[in-house]
Amino acid sequence: MSLAQWRADSAHIAALAAPLILTQFAQVALSTTDIVMMGLLGPLDLAAGGLALAVFNVFRTTGVGLVTPTGNLVAAAGASDAQADAEIRDLVRASFVLATMAGLAFWCLMLGGGTLLRWLGQDEAVVARTADYLFAAAPGMLPLLWFHALRNFTVGMRRPGPLLAITLASVALNAVLNVVLTFGAFGMPGLGLVGIAWSTTLVNFLSFAIFLLLVRRDPMLARFLSMRLWRVSRGALTRTWKMGLPVAATYSSEAGFFAVVSLLVGAVGTAALAAHTVVNQAVYIVFMISVGLSHASSICISKVWARNEIAAARRFGYTGLGMGAACMAVIGLAYLALPQAVLGLFLHSAGESDAAVAAIAGQLLVIAAVLQVFDCGQNIGVGILRGAGETGSAFFITLIGYWGIGLPAAWLLGGYFQFGAPGIWAGLTIGLMATAGQLLMRFHRLIGARLARDAATAPVPAR
Template sequence: MPSMQPLTLLRDSRALATLAVPLVLTQLAQVALTTTDTVMMGLLGTQALAAGGLAIVVFNQLRTMGVGLVTSVGNRIAAAAARAERAEAKDTDAVAGDEEVVRIVRASMAVATLAGLVGAVLMVLIGQALTWLGQDAAVADRAQTVLLALAPGLLPCLWFQAIRQFTVGMRRPQALLQITIASVAVNAGLNWLLIHGTWGLPELGLPGIGVATSTVYLLSFLALYLSAKRDTVLAPLLSLNVLKADRATVRELVRLGIPIAATYGSEAGFFSVTALMAGSFGSAALAAHTAVNQLVYIVFQVAVGLSHAASINVSRELALGRPDAARRIKNTALACAAAVMAVVAVVYATLPDLVLRPFLDADAAGDDKAVTIATQLLFVIAFLQFFDCAQNIGVGLLRGLDDTKSGFRITLIGYWLVGLPAAWLLGYAAGLDTLGIWLGLLVGLATTAVLLLRRYGIGLRARSLAQEPVAAG
């Protein structure tokens, strides 16, 4: 029997990769989308980059929390689809399962619409309040124009996310990657055309980047919707009539989504505070912190893809009454994460100059100190990224149990009660500066990962015991 374990792991890894790989690549393509905007802003000058970067920070914070509100949709749909599949296999009525999927899709679009409208209004209000928040008046004025252009794009952005969760929950996410990659190219072209007023289009300058991004979100939503409508499995279940949304289902999605949105916001805030701490040690320390943080963010997209795939598969296996398979999913996801992070760690250890070169130039005046600091940090993040990946997988696994509140509570403990004090003690009290801050981050993420995975084990055992009488019957 032990000799079968590697074969089981290989089989489970392939099943997980079928869903995870398109999601990972989609996440990386989305990073390329925001990177394109940042590069275009930089071409317009330092003030434009500062203003545009400020607008993107505000937009991303609201977008991330809006995405959190609809993230549980994939889990609910996966479970409903599995129940319909199980009913069909037993020659019983599977229509109820299909109707449940339709209800969830409508409710998700209603939640996305509400979140998009509220977020757009908040974006405009924050833009008007930037000077009150201590920002330079000239920068704040330019950032406000970008926010006005980005605000309409939040609605189709969240619509896209709702349909994305639908396709992922139905285990048919293949179109996501092609659409996201195409959106990067379209975004770059529209940015250039609207900034400079090429081909008879108005010359909008910096706000043109916001208009281009909003347009791309709308086109991406339409492309994904049309792709789903051409899919014979997805088309009958895809209903966008929010006026027919079931209120109880909407309330359920909001109940599950609010802790996820809060978790996303908490994590973003945790890393923002540590950036401020790094900045207190000087510009070289902040530059090194920023470069390394971007590396972590890029590699983190692997964690996001694995987390979503594991989460969807847990929901599906539990709906099919297979808790043992749900238990294996945790081990498979962590094994895949460990394999990827080990490769990344080897690259960090053997090619530090190459890894840091896109962000810092060791030969440039003033960058040599930042490169030295960043090189030290690479050895920390080589270990940190495994725990960062593990904690994100843990959040996804709990989401598969429909337990989003525990994930939020545990991340508050790990980030704010353990990680932040550890970063302060090691960075300031122990005198390790930026290195100490990242060691504190490592401690916080490791604590969070251990607590989340432990909670998943407890929750899964409880679900298994609850399902035993049903299985016996």
């Protein structure tokens, strides 16, 4: 690939990824604000809130994965004509149906989260507060998944513009509600950790309502948006489900893996769990770059794959991976050079328990500088395979990488050899490394097989 071609492909991916990354940063600012507030409440609330977020993220990422392929299906729908318009409208309905079903199911499951955590042997004081948080956060799951269904539709149409403004406004609102509901203001009593959960739930409802209103006012998008969900066709529902289910399984496999890692760290102690929560959030913030590049690369590949331009799909895939690796390397160096600046965002007081948290967090941040490179690679790997229409293999690869390699390594290093939280994170890194490598190999083989098949079936030129 020539330098000029690389620049063109990079610009193409960046043009779509930039608003997505900014939106992702704004969205992660919601949970970052929440964790900063948890840190102000103390190590116990920070540990309980971190555990609650780990459980919540399992359901959130599963639901988001279920509706994520909507963007690919919409992008591949073809030229704008009556048939394509009807197809896109039906796909949007199907996405909302799946989001609603998943949101209701996860709402019910979150209500029983405390019982499950007690059964898994977590500290009772931590579990009690975690259960209260999940109870208040559960109603927000529905509007959150509706928001993502709408978001993937607009991304597939290459018109994600309103997302950033909405999300920035929601960050500001969340910060205000956090202060009011957590510590009390305007004559209202402070609710503590539960106030943070209620704040997030209210923001999720308002964000979806505003986004829906803005999309309805966009002439290009409004004609595809029909909320008559009962009119969804079985074909659109089946297509969205078949493509979304393995993506949801892949996302839930990753989120479940991280949740189990949180449980392993929680077994080490409250200070270790609080440190894990802080560094995991720092990694999660940076991970938003990977998410934006993954979606952008995936959409670009879907466009050219539908036109059988396989060489272009290969270029977009490797370009997206290269851009992600470069970003993670630069940020990793910043972790190593400025650890106090990173951790100081979340850790505020100077008590003995907070000093223990800071010491463990410093060790984890060093590992995170390496971990996030492979975390980015596996996320973009899932996206580029999805762009090529392949989702099932990604799920099985993550099962092997996360659960077959990463989890045993985390247990051995953290528990058996008693390296504590740093050992668990080293095992986590090994799992992500294995997953990223397998996904890249699968993409390479998929592209090679498709190019070989096209070459074999190409007509022989006449002499």
